[in-house]
Structures are given as structure tokens and as C-alpha cells.
Amino acid sequence: MQIQNPFQEIAERLSRIENCLLDFKEAPQQHFTTIEPEPLIYGISGLAKYLQVSIPTAQKIKNSGKIPFSQVERTIIFNKADVLEALKKKRSRNG
Numbered sequence: 001m002q003i004q005n006p007f008q009e010i011a012e013r014l015s016r017i018e019n020c021l022l023d024f025k026e027a028p029q030q031h032f033t034t035i036e037p038e039p040l041i042y043g044i045s046g047l048a049k050y051l052q053v054s055i056p057t058a059q060k061i062k063n064s065g066k067i068p069f070s071q072v073e074r075t076i077i078f079n080k081a082d083v084l085e086a087l088k089k090k091r092s093r094n095g
Contacts, residue, residue, distance in 0.1 A: 039081065040078065040079060041077070041083065042075060042076070042077055046078070047061070047076075050078075067082065067083050067087075
């Protein structure tokens with residue numbers, strides 16, 4: 001029975017670890033899926049920022065009734081998916 005050099009074994013393990021890290025670095029999108037961190041928008045200013053419009057324009061969009069929202073006490077809450085769906089519907093009618 002032949003005894004392997006412990007330093008050789010460590011070098012081989014480090015090499016395998018290095019190869020795994022390089023593979024991960026080259027293709028990180030294969031290891032993780034993108035998850036929307038926050039599916040909700042809070043307030044008119046949040047809607048304005050999300051849509052990249054002014055606050056008065058966001059208020060007009062909300063007041064038009066075409067984007068559904070909820071309200072908890074004084075906080076207006078929009079669902080991002082609902083906002084995008086409402087805007088897609090509006091574009092398809094105009095387009």
C-alpha cells in the first residue's frame with residue numbers, strides 16, 4: 001500500500017476548489033435565480049420613482065383608477081405586477 005504525500009493531496013483539493021470557484025465566477029446566473037426583493041410599492045413617491053415620472057404624474061395615474069392599489073391607514077400600496085399589467089393593457093389599447 002502506497003502512502004500519498006499529504007501536501008500533494010492538499011494541492012489537489014485546492015486545485016479542485018479553485019476550479020469550482022472559477023466555474024462559478026464564469027456563470028453565476030446558472031446557480032441563482034433572480035427574485036424580486038420587494039413586490040410592493042409604497043406611496044405616491046414610490047410609484048413615481050418606480051415609473052420614473054414626477055410625483056404629480058404618479059398621482060394622476062393613481063387617480064385615473066387604472067392601477068389597482070390598497071390603502072392601510074394613510075399608506076397607499078401598489079403591487080408591482082399589477083402596475084406593470086395595467087400599463088401593458090393601456091399600451092395595447094393605444095398601440
